[in-house]
Amino acid sequence: xxxxxxxxxxxxxxxxxxxxxxxxxxxxxxxxxxxxxxxxxxxxxxxxxxxxxxxxxxxxxxxxxxxxxxxxxxxxxxxxxxxxxxxxxxxxxxxxxxxxxxxxxxxxxxxxxxxxxx
Amino acid sequence: xxxxxxxxxxxxxxxxxxxxxxxxxxxxxxxxxxxxxxxxxxxxxxxxxxxxxxxxxxxxxxxxxxxxxxxxxxxxxxxxxxxxxxxxxxxxxxxxxxxxxxxxxxxxxxxxxx
Numbered sequence: 001x002x003x004x005x006x007x008x009x010x011x012x013x014x015x016x017x018x019x020x021x022x023x024x025x026x027x028x029x030x031x032x033x034x035x036x037x038x039x040x041x042x043x044x045x046x047x048x049x050x051x052x053x054x055x056x057x058x059x060x061x062x063x064x065x066x067x068x069x070x071x072x073x074x075x076x077x078x079x080x081x082x083x084x085x086x087x088x089x090x091x092x093x094x095x096x097x098x099x100x101x102x103x104x105x106x107x108x109x110x111x112x113x114x115x116x117x118x
Numbered sequence: 119x120x121x122x123x124x125x126x127x128x129x130x131x132x133x134x135x136x137x138x139x140x141x142x143x144x145x146x147x148x149x150x151x152x153x154x155x156x157x158x159x160x161x162x163x164x165x166x167x168x169x170x171x172x173x174x175x176x177x178x179x180x181x182x183x184x185x186x187x188x189x190x191x192x193x194x195x196x197x198x199x200x201x202x203x204x205x206x207x208x209x210x211x212x213x214x215x216x217x218x219x220x221x222x223x224x225x226x227x228x229x230x231x232x
Contacts, residue, residue: 004161031218042207042224044163048217055217093162097218106152107220109161
């Protein structure tokens with residue numbers, strides 16, 4: 001597709017349930033990022049993928065959060081045993097990063113998944 | 119630690135006036151800066167960028183200024199329109215461990231008064 005897509009757009013779940021959020025980056029983009037945005041707040045970095053590996057997982061708030069990426073394309077963010085504090089918009093971004101290491105470039109964002117934990 | 123912060127959480131401007139949104143950063147090693155616009159219910163959208171070897175860059179109705187001496191970044195919007203109402207984020211990008219590290223500011227909400 002032309003841009004980053006995310007699904008579902010909205011997810012309502014009960015406390016304690018597991019959820020999976022999906023991100024389809026722009027074709028050819030090797031870098032992929034997940035962020036969390038609470039209502040009225042800024043972006044909180046969660047994890048970064050270069051290809052299928054994650055050199056930076058420093059933002060994952062707890063071991064309930066995990067992410068994977070396959071085929072240097074789609075990524076899924078999984079939240080286990082969801083808590084009400086997990087309610088937020090989860091944003092995915094991708095960038096070209098042709099150079100891999102030592103290269104900085106623009107991130108393009110998807111529309112986000114709004115997660116509500118009841 | 120490293121941080122990027124905004125001086126004004128909310129900015130109200132009259133339609134047609136110019137808007138200036140400010141951002142302070144603390145990592146002098148950051149070499150790339152981006153301004154994003156986020157409308158309600160949408161993801162951040164790229165507006166304009168600037169690399170650290172420049173101090174000014176102009177786009178259509180937008181200008182970004184970079185002052186590395188005081189680690190300050192600003193976004194100027196000329197002739198502000200109602201469609202400019204949104205939250206604006208600055209982002210600083212640098213290398214950490216050889217990989218790209220991005221730090222976002224907390225955001226400034228721009229309200230355009232018709």
